[in-house]
Amino acid sequence: MPSLSRYTKIIGHRPELFAPTRHVALRRQNHRTQSSYTVKHYLTRPVPRTVHCPDVRVLLPSDAQRRTIYALATPPGKGGVAVIRVSGPDALGVYSRIVRPWRNTHSTVTNVKLLEGKCMSPEPRKMVRCAVIDPVSGEELDDGLAVFFRGPQSFTTEDVLELHMHSGRAVVSSVLNALARLSQAPPGFSSQARSAVESETRPMMLRPAERGEFTRRAFQGGRLDLTQAEALRDLIDADTEAQRRLALRAARGSTRERFEKMRAEIIRAMAMIEALIDFGEGEDIEEGVYDRAIELVKQLHDTISGHLKDSRRGEILRSGLRLAIFGPPNAGKSSLLNFLAGREAAIVTPVPGTTRDVLELTLDIGGLAVVVADTAGLRKTDDVVERIGVERARERVGDSDISLCVLSLPEVATGAGVRLPDQVKELVGPSTYVLLNKIDLSVPEEIRAAKNALSSCAGLWTVSLSTGEGLEDFLSSFGLLINERFAMDGREEPLVTNARHRTQLEAAREFLDAFLATEDVVVAAEELRYAANAVGKVTGAIDVEDVLDVVFEEFCIGK
Numbered sequence: 001m002p003s004l005s006r007y008t009k010i011i012g013h014r015p016e017l018f019a020p021t022r023h024v025a026l027r028r029q030n031h032r033t034q035s036s037y038t039v040k041h042y043l044t045r046p047v048p049r050t051v052h053c054p055d056v057r058v059l060l061p062s063d064a065q066r067r068t069i070y071a072l073a074t075p076p077g078k079g080g081v082a083v084i085r086v087s088g089p090d091a092l093g094v095y096s097r098i099v100r101p102w103r104n105t106h107s108t109v110t111n112v113k114l115l116e117g118k119c120m121s122p123e124p125r126k127m128v129r130c131a132v133i134d135p136v137s138g139e140e141l142d143d144g145l146a147v148f149f150r151g152p153q154s155f156t157t158e159d160v161l162e163l164h165m166h167s168g169r170a171v172v173s174s175v176l177n178a179l180a181r182l183s184q185a186p187p188g189f190s191s192q193a194r195s196a197v198e199s200e201t202r203p204m205m206l207r208p209a210e211r212g213e214f215t216r217r218a219f220q221g222g223r224l225d226l227t228q229a230e231a232l233r234d235l236i237d238a239d240t241e242a243q244r245r246l247a248l249r250a251a252r253g254s255t256r257e258r259f260e261k262m263r264a265e266i267i268r269a270m271a272m273i274e275a276l277i278d279f280g281e282g283e284d285i286e287e288g289v290y291d292r293a294i295e296l297v298k299q300l301h302d303t304i305s306g307h308l309k310d311s312r313r314g315e316i317l318r319s320g321l322r323l324a325i326f327g328p329p330n331a332g333k334s335s336l337l338n339f340l341a342g343r344e345a346a347i348v349t350p351v352p353g354t355t356r357d358v359l360e361l362t363l364d365i366g367g368l369a370v371v372v373a374d375t376a377g378l379r380k381t382d383d384v385v386e387r388i389g390v391e392r393a394r395e396r397v398g399d400s401d402i403s404l405c406v407l408s409l410p411e412v413a414t415g416a417g418v419r420l421p422d423q424v425k426e427l428v429g430p431s432t433y434v435l436l437n438k439i440d441l442s443v444p445e446e447i448r449a450a451k452n453a454l455s456s457c458a459g460l461w462t463v464s465l466s467t468g469e470g471l472e473d474f475l476s477s478f479g480l481l482i483n484e485r486f487a488m489d490g491r492e493e494p495l496v497t498n499a500r501h502r503t504q505l506e507a508a509r510e511f512l513d514a515f516l517a518t519e520d521v522v523v524a525a526e527e528l529r530y531a532a533n534a535v536g537k538v539t540g541a542i543d544v545e546d547v548l549d550v551v552f553e554e555f556c557i558g559k
């Protein structure tokens with residue numbers, strides 16, 4: 001049984017650390033007299049559902065936060081449709097100032113003064129055909145569609161207006177200029193004026209949106225947690241099926257639920273320890289509470305360790321599997337990269353030592369994003385530049401998730417087996433895949449003997465990058481192998497999909513380690529509080545201001 005002796009000492013020295021513990025002390029005062037109050041009350045208390053970013057919701061927003069924002073939400077350039085998004089308290093005002101009903105007959109009308117005064121009052125979520133006009137001159141800028149979302153039933157949880165226009169540079173810039181003009185006071189406007197007409201023309205609190213600001217507002221409004229915001233960004237960036245599936249599930253909240261469950265469990269263990277501090281075992285509390293908390297924390301520790309050990313599967317699925325192609329010079333490494341890329345991405349010549357630097361391409365192999373690196377041929381050399389290339393090649397093999405060794409069969413075949421150059425041999429291990437190339441220059445006996453000699457490798461293929469022999473088989477079975485190892489078909493989806501999640505989970509595990517190591521019940525409660533905070537930072541449930549900029553700066557403007 002850990003001692004309670006240091007409790008008063010510690011709290012006396014560092015009261016700021018123990019705000020919740022002081023809260024426990026208050027509870028103690030309140031409940032001391034109720035003998036029936038046991039740890040069950042703590043454990044059966046509903047664990048509060050996570051409120052996202054409570055600080056932001058409690059604080060009054062500053063002017064900069066409150067302003068209505070606008071941006072082009074689709075890629076700039078010529079196209080069918082461009083969507084301009086407006087979000088904030090003035091979105092409805094913008095609607096009434098620049099959206100007018102569209103009339104079939106006004107195709108020849110360039111100045112829609114005709115429509116003046118006939119501003120529309122929008123039915124939320126109903127898309128309407130409209131004309132967009134310049135708020136000062138009344139000139140029609142384009143015709144298209146408009147849809148208004150009344151907050152909080154919108155993506156950002158604020159009032160949102162979407163204008164679907166023709167996507168041309170002039171159209172988009174004229175509408176964006178019109179929006180900019182809404183924030184300027186018209187000539188002769190008096191800030192004292194109170195008449196209906198003047199309030200119609202009052203300047204609005206309108207400004208262009210920053211990167212990811214719409215999503216940031218959705219987060220601040222509680223519509224999304226941070227894992228969902230990150231997943232939306234990943235969905236936009238997804239190039240492969242595996243990336244799309246992973247991002248879509250996270251965007252729907254599956255990652256959030258799993259982290260929240262983990263945090264709720266830590267809080268449950270913390271409640272047991274706090275109850276112990278409050279009452280002391282053997283007084284008002286049933287026996288074995290501390291042991292139960294330890295058991296719970298051990299389980300959590302195992303769960304977190306399991307997620308952290310997951311061979312970086314989530315990060316690999318999200319940002320691509322790192323594959324290094326290595327081998328002796330002239331083996332056909334760059335020819336392989338070009339085959340995988342389907343184009344002449346790397347220089348190929350018969351001169352050994354052609355590739356000097358690491359050349360990287362992201363490719364879709366078997367539905368997985370694979371960052372393929374072609375490297376310099378490994379050999380001893382006096383050439384300074386080539387030596388640096390060889391060093392980089394070695395480092396790249398060490399940094400990669402998987403490596404593929406390309407060998408020229410005629411070069412390595414000995415008749416009875418293979419002989420690998422020392423520089424290559426030291427990088428070939430049981431997890432290395434091997435591609436025996438140039439079989440067009442070898443006899444079948446040589447091929448058979450080489451295959452036998454290398455049969456213990458993770459995967460072995462014999463091909464000719466010149467004639468194409470064996471390449472189809474290599475591509476399909478290599479795709480299958482990496483899918484089996486890294487994709488999520490039929491397996492639990494990986495929880496840790498980026499470095500931010502990993503850092504916080506590692507921190508949480510360290511606090512759980514510290515909990516399991518301490519003899520002091522007060523320190524134990526604190527360690528659990530820190531662990532819960534670390535997990536809470538992943539979803540943004542607590543104290544996230546410091547991470548918001550990092551998360552949202554990777555977004556594009558308009559998202």
Ligand SMILES: Nc1nc2c(ncn2[C@@H]2O[C@H](COP(=O)(O)OP(=O)(O)OP(=O)(O)O)[C@@H](O)[C@H]2O)c(=O)[nH]1
Nearest residue numbers: 329330331332333334335353354355377438465466
């Ligand atoms: N006959 C034959 N020649 C091949 C084959 N694959 C590649 N080559 C030739 O081998 C030479 C070297 O190919 P590369 O792809 O540049 O080899 P590498 O491993 O990148 O060489 P370094 O960059 O020097 O390390 C080129 O002339 C290729 O055309 C093959 O399957 N059969």
Ligand SMILES: [Mg+2]
Nearest residue numbers: 333334354355
């Ligand atoms: Mg090369």
